[in-house]
Amino acid sequence: MRILLIHSDYIEYEVKDKAIKNPEPISEEEKKGRMDEVLVAFISVEKVDETNPEEVVSKAVEEIINVASQVKAENVFVYPFAHLSSELAKPSVAQEILRKVYEGLKEKGYNVGKAPFGYYKAFKISCKGHPLAELSRTIIPEG
Numbered sequence: 001m002r003i004l005l006i007h008s009d010y011i012e013y014e015v016k017d018k019a020i021k022n023p024e025p026i027s028e029e030e031k032k033g034r035m036d037e038v039l040v041a042f043i044s045v046e047k048v049d050e051t052n053p054e055e056v057v058s059k060a061v062e063e064i065i066n067v068a069s070q071v072k073a074e075n076v077f078v079y080p081f082a083h084l085s086s087e088l089a090k091p092s093v094a095q096e097i098l099r100k101v102y103e104g105l106k107e108k109g110y111n112v113g114k115a116p117f118g119y120y121k122a123f124k125i126s127c128k129g130h131p132l133a134e135l136s137r138t139i140i141p142e143g
């Protein structure tokens with residue numbers, strides 16, 4: 001799994017079109033979204049993650065929380081992003097892993113947003129620009 005973390009003043013997105021045959025079903029209001037004062041996690045789920053999804057989910061939640069506490073972000077935004085790796089997991093597995101990362105962060109008490117999975121989206125982001133505002137993490141399952 002590849003994660004790009006951007007501590008931001010805001011992130012906003014707008015769904016444009018389906019990018020895969022069976023994207024995540026979404027309501028009308030989920031076609032647009034915005035979150036302010038937020039740690040945005042752009043996440044590419046990789047083929048290797050399919051060997052141990054549970055381990056990757058718990059490590060991802062741990063890594064994201066670790067950065068959120070360092071930058072004092074209470075809001076986290078999970079953004080499915082297929083462009084941080086050339087070895088992508090198939091969409092069905094990726095969607096499930098991302099859902100579990102989202103749920104895991106909520107269980108830890110964070111206010112969590114997410115962008116819909118499987119769509120082309122326009123987005124705007126405002127990076128805060130401090131020394132820890134741009135970080136990346138790579139998670140590889142051992143088991």
Ligand SMILES: Nc1ncnc2c1ncn2[C@@H]1O[C@H](COS(=O)(=O)NC(=O)[C@@H](N)CO)[C@@H](O)[C@H]1O
Binds near residue numbers: 082089094117
């Ligand atoms: N492995 C993955 N990790 C994260 N997001 C993914 C992954 N696979 C698919 N997605 C989601 O599905 C969308 C499209 O994925 S994509 O790989 O860019 N494109 C496609 O799969 C199709 N255009 C066929 O190539 C992405 O924007 C993302 O929302």
